[in-house]
Amino acid sequence: MTAYDLAGLHLEESGHDGPLVLCLHGIGSSSAAFAPQTEALAAHHRTVAWDAPGYARSADPEQEMTLDDYADTAAEVVRARGTEAHVVGVSWGGVIALRLATRHPDLVASLTVADSTPGSGTSPEKAAAMRARVPELEHLGPRAFAEQRGPRLLSEDAPPELVRRVVDTMADSVRPPGYASAAESMARTDLRGELARVTAPTLVLCGEKDRVTGPEASQVLAGGLHKTAYVIVKDAGHLANQEQPEHFNAWLLSHLHIVTNTRTMKG
Structure with missing residues (x-):
């Protein structure tokens, strides 16, 4: 049993054959954020992108969900398909993905x-800033909140139509x-002590112009993981997968290809 009833979870699924790819979005987004990836993956992968609980x-x-609860819910999505998954996580989704990999390594x-x-639990200041977003959302409402926060998720050079799409999402x-x-799950989390326990091969990407978490945070992740490659995506902000989808998808597909071939040779 998980803390969340999977009957209430909305999943966007595409593709029919090939390895399973599970996509976990950021704290201000939804499954819609992965449209550029699901299209690129559809020919050779089965893709599942969730709208996270709530x-x-x-x-x-x-009830309030912890990071473990999100990871366990994601695990049930994978387990229900009788296989393992290549997990793609953006921002908060990446935090969930890393915890999923330590709690359920057989599924990743x-x-x-x-x-x-x-x-955000790496410092009291970051934790407080994350928690402060909640009353801001309650006060402003979703639309004004999105208008205020959405543009910062992209680089200053992002096209207006992409900015509008991110805000609308x-x-x-x-x-x-x-x-x-x-937000509370993020405020309570500091993964630095468990990164070494991640056994899955990991590709860490970061937009060159990320103004939210920044390359420094991604470098901490890459430095703490054993089987890892680290890539800077040029001319992209925090949502590199949406702002530079061709570059992002090229790295993602290469990573999946290498992992699959390596596992085949070992098998």
Whole structure:
């Protein structure tokens, strides 16, 4: 049993054959964030992107969820498909993915962690800033909250239509119950002590112009992991997978290809 009823979880699925790829979005987003990746993966992979509990079309959690709860819910999504998954996590989704890899290593074939962080619990200041977002959302409402925060997720050179799409996705996805639970899970988390326990081969990517978590946080992740490659995505902000999808997808597909071939040779 998990802390969240999977019957209330909305999943976007594409592709029919090939290895499973599970996509976990950031704290202000939804499954819609992975449209550029699901299209690129569809020919040779089965892709599942979730609306996290309390986001977009997924039901609100009945109780506050910890990072372990999110990881366990993701594990059940994978387990229900009778296989293991290549897990792609952006920002908060990357934090969930890393915890998933330490709690359920048998379900994780590889990780791709983009523009992420060890968590907001690495300092009292970061934890307080994360918790402060919740009353801000409650006061402003989803639309004004998204208008204020959304543009910073991209580089200053991002095209206006992409900025609008990111803002609209956030406005349509966030609600206080789900966002509050996600923010608290981040505020309580510091992954630095458990990174060495991750056994899955991991690709760490970060937008060159990430103004939210920044390359420094991704470097901490890459430095703490054993089987890792670290890539800077040029001309991209915090949402590198959406701002530079061709470059992002090229690295992702290469990583999946290398992992799959390596496992085949060992098998």
